[in-house]
Amino acid sequence: MIRIRTYLLCLSVVCLSWVRGVEAEQLPQYAPQDHLGVATCASGVCHGSVRAREATAVSQNEYVIWSRRDRHRAAYNTLLTDQSKSIAKNLGLKNAHEADMCLDCHADNVAVENRGERFQIDDGVGCEACHGGSETYISTHVDDAATHASNIEDGLYPSDDPRARAKLCLSCHLGTSEKMANHNIMGAGHPRISFELDTFNWLQPAHYNLDEDYRAEKWAGSSLELWTIGQVEAARQTLGLIKDRLNNASLFPELALFDCHACHHSMSDQRWAAGGSSLPPGSVRLNDANFVMLFSIANVVDQNLEQALRQSLAKLHKVVNKGQNIDAAISQFQQRLDELDVKITNGSIKNHADALVKVIIEKSGRSKMLDYGSAEQALMAVDMLLSSTGMRQDYAAWLDKAYDTLSDENAFDSGRFTRVMRSFKG
Ligand code: HEC
Ligand code: HEC
Ligand code: HEC
Ligand code: HEC
Known part of the structure; x- marks a missing residue:
């Protein structure tokens, strides 16, 4: 047992140092x-x-x-x-x-x-x-x-x-x-x-x-690989920013790390009640647009990891609102992100293009808390996947309709966006 664990530990250290090799680059x-x-x-x-x-x-x-x-x-x-x-x-x-x-x-x-x-x-x-x-x-x-x-x-x-x-x-x-x-x-x-x-x-x-x-x-992988690595790196960098700019904040934390429309909306909007948020009413939600795509990626490579990542994000939302134990929550999230990174380094994500479109469409069609930034990430992902599987032409009219729902951030209606996502046929 110990030997197996040591082996796994070494293996993950080797993998992680490889994955993180570029962090040494200035x-x-x-x-x-x-x-x-x-x-x-x-x-x-x-x-x-x-x-x-x-x-x-x-x-x-x-x-x-x-x-x-x-x-x-x-x-x-x-x-x-x-x-x-x-x-x-x-x-x-x-x-x-x-x-x-x-x-x-x-x-x-x-x-x-x-x-x-x-x-x-x-x-x-x-x-x-x-x-x-x-x-x-x-x-x-x-x-x-x-x-x-x-x-x-x-x-x-x-x-x-x-x-x-x-x-x-x-x-x-x-x-x-x-x-x-x-x-x-x-x-x-x-x-x-x-x-x-x-x-x-x-x-x-x-x-x-x-x-x-x-x-x-040189590296000349597919769009899908580039997108996947971009999602993981954006999440990693966002966690770093939260650690730096939120945890060490003076009176107010850096507000640009939160969902802009958590604060910037009319008081008559019942966003909290409609959204099914797990946070108490009146809480300010972190901007999690750089995290939501991770769930779809994990969904196609390891569903247990998807659950673990979801728990990490829920915990991060919670501790940020309480202002306690933020570092521990960030480290745990980072660890799970590293695990996901190891799973995508072998390029096998290429075999999951069809499953990914389905998962992203399906998840964004039923998400209640979808904010503008997350909707934008979901649509860019679907566009990339349709393009890289050669099907973009067939869906051009649908994509136009979907982009139309994102044309004005201030008038963004998540209900309208989710309806368009649900209307996707194929
Ligand atoms: C915003 C970032 C950015 C800027 C600014 C930029 N490049 Fe690049 N360049 C890239 C990227 C990304 C690649 C593709 C990856 C690679 O080959 O390294 C690239 C590739 C190249 C290549 C390799 C071409 C090949 O076919 O292998 C050359 C040469 C190059 N850039 C020269 C330049 C020159 C000269 C300038 C300024 C006039 C410039 N780049 C400005 C990002 C940039
Ligand atoms: C040193 C900072 C810097 C780096 C590094 C950089 N960008 Fe930019 N990028 C900018 C700025 C600033 C603008 C906006 C320029 C403007 O309109 O004044 C921009 C604009 C762009 C635009 C046009 C966006 C639009 O709305 O039309 C694209 C596309 C883009 N960057 C891609 C990239 C890519 C891909 C890389 C990495 C290979 C990269 N950038 C690296 C600073 C940077
Ligand atoms: C962290 C990097 C960053 C900093 C700091 C930053 N900008 Fe920008 N800025 C960008 C990027 C990236 C864009 C392009 C956004 C896009 O189109 O996606 C941009 C876009 C803009 C635009 C709109 C350009 C256009 O073509 O519509 C203006 C104006 C601008 N910046 C001014 C400023 C000024 C003034 C400051 C300093 C007070 C500043 N920026 C600081 C990254 C930065
Ligand atoms: C925690 C709440 C909160 C969050 C999150 C937040 N803001 Fe703000 N924002 C404010 C407050 C408070 C002001 C000052 C408003 C005033 O004086 O009327 C403000 C002012 C502004 C203003 C100037 C508007 C004015 O009336 O002077 C802009 C633009 C703005 N925010 C954009 C953003 C963007 C973009 C984001 C997301 C990246 C964001 N805000 C996130 C609370 C927030």
Whole structure:
């Protein structure tokens, strides 16, 4: 018995350290290398070719795609708009485009001593904000002998690795202990932020080709795998934020971690009574949009684990409201999340695409507490699954109807959403 347990323990430690390997990676903004600036990457013979090249391993037109079509190029310019001026004024900032609070996500805001001669903050979210400071790989990555692995050893951020990619995107599209679009920033007029790794991966115009060369050297798994890993990483990062920003709070915890509409609704709405919440009336619910998809994932790989995860979430809601034993509840949740992560690392989730659509549709068709963020996650998941099984065309009209229920967050009617989900045929 003891031997079996020791073996299992070792096994899980090995698995977990593998799963967590990327946590050792430092995000580009905080790693020690200098950032030499977009201009360094952009020459016509490097990544600034107007046409895609065939003869080389990468197309070399990455700069052109980014500068013409990628929202990240405009992220700094956004800080100069009237909306940003008004946000800055509400927050008492001199302006938005010089405030770290904004630049941390809207630009490649590395420490001043890590900026090379050609670095320009107004390039917005530039190449090195995602690929890492190029000081240590700029000269070696063009060697004939260079491989993706050797580039990573030289300091290139492993953005092809789905976990490392999720961590990178989520650092700005969800937040970290260092930076967050918190309730002050939201209250000042910042739009709500939502994210799903696979959807956003496709929304950002790709400046890479998933061709044979690419697949041979880099991670090139399916949408479904990317989505699954994105869900697990978003949950992990949300738990980290709750731990940092809620448990160590002064008078008020960080309100952006709660369901916005738990507070922002009319007093005549009977949300609590209608919702079947397990919390006492008048409680503020955590925003659990980054957790609800875990149940569907667990449902198709291990139903006992689904139950365990549900219990962890219920407990988290409860202890957060009481303000007691939050750390213990978070650790338990994290442990179960790690178990789920181990179960999905073998890629077997691919065999469960049909079951997943069914489970997600079925669960969101009967959920009473479905808030806007959770509904949005459910629909993005269904869209991804229909696309990746080649059935999107057949359901285009249904998807339009479903997206229509999400068109205005302030007018979101969960009853209408669940009715559309129940009308899904197939
Ligand atoms: C350094 C911060 C940062 C990182 C890292 C980052 N983003 Fe962004 N992203 C932003 C900001 C800021 C915007 C909004 C830009 C604007 O409109 O001003 C944005 C916008 C986007 C948009 C456009 C959204 C829309 O509503 O049109 C997509 C898609 C996107 N990001 C995907 C990604 C993906 C995928 C990753 C990871 C590979 C990623 N981002 C990494 C900061 C970041
Ligand atoms: C944690 C990262 C983060 C921080 C901090 C942050 N933003 Fe943003 N901001 C984003 C992302 C991501 C988006 C894009 C949201 C989307 O479309 O999905 C965005 C969008 C915006 C938009 C809307 C852009 C558009 O195209 O409609 C404005 C305006 C804006 N941010 C201004 C600011 C200002 C001003 C600050 C500082 C007070 C700030 N942001 C701080 C991440 C951040
Ligand atoms: C918001 C994050 C982000 C930004 C900004 C960004 N990239 Fe990328 N880039 C990615 C991701 C994600 C991939 C796909 C995963 C990978 O291959 O590492 C990628 C892939 C690449 C590749 C590999 C192409 C291939 O076919 O193997 C090159 C080269 C590249 N980017 C260059 C650039 C350059 C040059 C810039 C700036 C002009 C830039 N990237 C800006 C996220 C980004
Ligand atoms: C615990 C309750 C609570 C939660 C949860 C909450 N808010 Fe608020 N919010 C408030 C309060 C209180 C104010 C100040 C309202 C006032 O002065 O009238 C406020 C103000 C705002 C304002 C400014 C509106 C105004 O009238 O000045 C915006 C915008 C806002 N919140 C957005 C959000 C978003 C987005 C979320 C979710 C990410 C959220 N809030 C979550 C309680 C909450």
